[in-house]
Amino acid sequence: MKAHSNTSLKPFHTFGLDVHAKEIIDAQSPEDFLAIWRDDRYKTLPKLIVGEGSNLLFCEDFKGLVVLNRLKGISVSETDTHWHLHVASGENWHELVRWTVEHNMPGLENLALIPGLVGSAPIQNIGAYGVELNDRCEYVDVLHLDSGDILRLSAKECAFGYRDSVFKQSLKHGHVIVAVGLQLEKAWEPVLGYGALSDLAAKPSVSAQAIFDKVCEIRRAKLPDPYVLGNAGSFFKNPVVAASLGNKIKAKYPAMPAYPAGDHQMKLAAGWLIEKAGLKGHKLGGAAVHEKQALVLINTGDASAQDVVQLAKHVVDTVYQSFGVELEHEVRFMGAEEETSLETVCQR
Numbered sequence: 001m002k003a004h005s006n007t008s009l010k011p012f013h014t015f016g017l018d019v020h021a022k023e024i025i026d027a028q029s030p031e032d033f034l035a036i037w038r039d040d041r042y043k044t045l046p047k048l049i050v051g052e053g054s055n056l057l058f059c060e061d062f063k064g065l066v067v068l069n070r071l072k073g074i075s076v077s078e079t080d081t082h083w084h085l086h087v088a089s090g091e092n093w094h095e096l097v098r099w100t101v102e103h104n105m106p107g108l109e110n111l112a113l114i115p116g117l118v119g120s121a122p123i124q125n126i127g128a129y130g131v132e133l134n135d136r137c138e139y140v141d142v143l144h145l146d147s148g149d150i151l152r153l154s155a156k157e158c159a160f161g162y163r164d165s166v167f168k169q170s171l172k173h174g175h176v177i178v179a180v181g182l183q184l185e186k187a188w189e190p191v192l193g194y195g196a197l198s199d200l201a202a203k204p205s206v207s208a209q210a211i212f213d214k215v216c217e218i219r220r221a222k223l224p225d226p227y228v229l230g231n232a233g234s235f236f237k238n239p240v241v242a243a244s245l246g247n248k249i250k251a252k253y254p255a256m257p258a259y260p261a262g263d264h265q266m267k268l269a270a271g272w273l274i275e276k277a278g279l280k281g282h283k284l285g286g287a288a289v290h291e292k293q294a295l296v297l298i299n300t301g302d303a304s305a306q307d308v309v310q311l312a313k314h315v316v317d318t319v320y321q322s323f324g325v326e327l328e329h330e331v332r333f334m335g336a337e338e339e340t341s342l343e344t345v346c347q348r
């Protein structure tokens with residue numbers, strides 16, 4: 001385990017902000033995680049587990065210990081009907097997707113090019129192009145940092161929802177995800193329902209590789225590469241609103257994208273609302289609303305954490321004034337010692 005003091009977090013999160021952590025250390029095994037949590041030198045420090053930092057906004061310097069997940073290893077078994085993958089949580093998600101497609105184990109191709117590690121994927125139940133992690137997840141192995149026990153949670157016990165799971169709720173503290181079990185059906189069916197994949201649906205047969213390539217092409221065209229322009233993907237969730245409010249907005253803007261979402265509710269596209277509120281390309285200091293995808297806030301090069309926070313607040317306020325819709329951030333906000341939120345940071 002290598003520890004570094006007062007280190008810049010710039011290379012360890014995709015927003016690329018110049019913030020520091022008191023200490024940074026790698027964990028290469030579940031035993032490393034336990035040793036860190038039991039080490040007297042670190043006992044009183046706040047701790048934050050980080051994968052690739054692609055869903056994080058550090059609002060200020062972190063006065064604690066950042067623990068980088070570096071758990072590696074993939075094993076595969078099969079039954080007549082399924083491939084079963086047991087993947088250590090520190091493996092890179094996109095590389096796993098690429099590897100499964102190349103080895104004729106289709107099922108993950110719609111989730112290509114999502115940044116981050118395998119162990120972070122269940123936390124917000126990553127999703128894209130009509131597939132969510134929960135469609136392929138069999139179990140999640142979790143290390144309980146007090147007892148040292150590893151528990152296996154079935155997909156049902158993970159309580160997956162839209163950008164949600166038990167890991168953002170009752171298991172938010174005191175646990176590390178150490179491995180994820182995936183099950184991929186051998187009787188593979190392509191998932192082509194998402195509008196942007198409709199070109200492929202028109203073809204007589206389509207391979208997982210073709211879907212993987214198409215998803216990568218669409219994502220490269222729309223989403224900024226975090227290694228070139230700092231960002232954390234969709235900054236806000238797509239809001240689920242009362243159907244009465246959704247229908248009122250739709251009456252004024254019939255072309256607005258909207259999807260049914262259970263009893264008397266509608267899911268709206270936050271990117272559309274932000275664009276329609278006139279904010280595409282809007283800049284505040286070094287932060288900006290991305291020109292090609294208004295749901296993504298970017299670091300144009302020298303943004304401070306405050307620039308991003310103030311821009312996020314401006315977007316929330318403007319969308320509320322324009323449509324009466326409250327946007328909730330998807331990105332996890334980190335304060336000096338613990339997780340925080342846009343609302344809390346702006347009240348200070």
Ligand code: FAD
Binds near residue numbers: 014052053127176234
């Ligand atoms: P991090 O940002 O490092 O961590 C996220 C949270 O999980 C933190 O609170 C952290 O403390 C906690 N955590 C991390 N690892 C563990 C662990 N092992 N045990 C317990 N807690 C842990 N998301 C989607 O769902 N769909 C998309 O299409 C998508 N596209 C994106 C595109 C871009 C360009 C970017 C930058 C992001 C995108 N995201 C998307 C968001 C992001 O990729 C996912 O949320 C991803 O799963 C985050 O992985 P990470 O390893 O970077 O997690």
Ligand code: EPU
Binds near residue numbers: 130232234237238280
């Ligand atoms: N739209 C606009 N203007 C914009 C952006 C989008 O009008 O600037 C419209 C689009 O034209 C489309 C609708 O909004 O009609 C939805 O857009 P898109 O298909 O690009 O998807 P999204 O809702 O913006 C969601 C996820 C992404 C995921 C894509 C593809 C959330 C918060 N975001 O984005 O996930 O990759 O769908 O499935 O659910 C992430 O979570 O970080 C992320 C990138």
